[in-house]
Amino acid sequence: MRTLVTGGAGFIGSHVTDAFLADGDEVVILDDLSRGRPGRVDPSATVHKVGISDADGLKSVVERTRPQVICHLAAQIDVRVSVDSPAADAAINIVGTVNVLEAARAVGARVVFASTGGAIYGAGVPVPSSEDELPGPEAPYGTAKYCAEQYLGLYNRLYGTTHAALRLANVYGPRQDPTGEAGVVGIFCGRALQGERPLVYGDGGQTRDYVYVGDVAQAFVTAARTDLAGIWNIGTSRETSVLELIDVVGKAAGRRLDPEFAPARPGEVLRSALAVERARAELGWTARTDLADGVREVYRWIEASSPDRGLTA
Template identity: 60%
Template sequence: MRALVTGGAGFIGSHLTDALLAQGATVTVLDTLTSGRRERLPEDVDLRQIDITDAPAVTAVIKELRPEVVFHLAAQIDVRASVVDPAHDSAVNIGGTITLLEAARTVDARLVFASTGGALYGMDAPIPSDERVPPAPEAPYGTAKYCAEQYLALFNRLYGTRHIALRLGNVYGPRQDPAGEAGVISIFCGRVHEGQEPIVYGDGTQTRDYVYVGDVVTAFLAADASDQGGTWNIGTGRETSVLDLIKHIGQAAGRETAPSFAPARLGELQRSTLDATAARNDLGWFPLLSITEGIDRVYAWIREGRSDRTTP
């Protein structure tokens, strides 16, 4: 199989690249290396430093490589940044996706898109939320991801393609930067390891559906193996509060951990959890790792030096 992975030098994308290479696929990575890191990838991987909003460059590389599948993970992922600059967020998350769809159509490639579940369903959604819940995002990031999903669905109707959108929960695991803007588990583990307090925005009772990166990679592979097009949630169906995270991290660190508190941030939900029953039924996918096991792995990764080549 010939595969293209946008955002392949990122946290999730690099793990997916490794899994595809292990299956014998020919893989090319597109990444600006703005937040992605070359060190996360095997030395001999084909890396093209191209922005997905650069339509001529994207079209040229897809026509050159003629991939059978494009795994589209490149994105502007910071919810707070989307509130500050929604135009940039939409240019990357909507415009970049359209560019890839148009380029993929020239070589009859399929697109598997990393969408969001956590930022899409809105504050009044039932818990857990399934794919039938009407999206009501609270920030430009979720709005842009939903709009990009609609373009995938439109192309499926217009051109008979079988593009797939995976609505991911809050993905965590090794290689997620503890000093980054997203990824509360890695950030908290990093602070606790350094003897600092985790900073909780709000009262800490807010919940998310935390899904381990290794399970997310298997979801992408299952989506590619399917002959269906459509949209599926990828999550655990379990709520975990921020305060619960801190308790689990303290257990992993072997000491009690107390947070400091700061005001809640604009555009963030109080509760979010995904019902992934459809992914189990349609794709044969389900998560394997518990939150406690996953946090143990993240804390061990940080304690051991945060290698960019750690496997999930």
């Protein structure tokens, strides 16, 4: 199968690329390289430097490469950026997704979309949250992802396609930038290695569902191998508080970490975990990596000052 991965030079996208290559597929990457890095990409994948906001350039690449499946991961990923610039977030995460759907329609490709589970459900829903809960996002980022999901459903109804969405929990793993604005596991590991205190926004009691990037990559391969239209949560169903995560990072570092506290940030929910029974039943997918094991992989990767493709699982 020929698979196109938008955002394939990114943290998650490069692991998704690796998973398809390991399964024997031909992989084409579309990435504007604004955040993605060529060093993350397996040399056997073909990279086109085009962004999803470039509708004509995107369609041209898709029509020339004619993929059977498009895994759509290119996005604006920072909740805080979306709060500060909601129109810019919508231009990428909503309009960019429509551009992908139109390009896919031109060649009859199926789209598997990377949505969000951590930012889409909002407050006041049962935790772990199931796909049947009505989303109530509390930031433009989650709102844009939900809107993009609605476009997938609309195309399925209008054109008889079988596009699908994976609502990802908080994904972590090697290749995530430890100096970036997103990705708390990598940030905490990086600060621990530098002898710095982890910075906690709020009281540290807020919870997230942390899922290892290798497990997420396998979810994309599994979803791509089906012809089902649907929405599936991809997580672990387990809540881990920020303070609990600091303890896990401290064990990987071999010392106790003393957090520094700062005011809570707007637009972030207090509790989040995803119910994954539907993905298990319909896709046969289950996360397999324990948090402690995954965090150790991240710590080792940063500690070794590895290149983007070094020490990855």
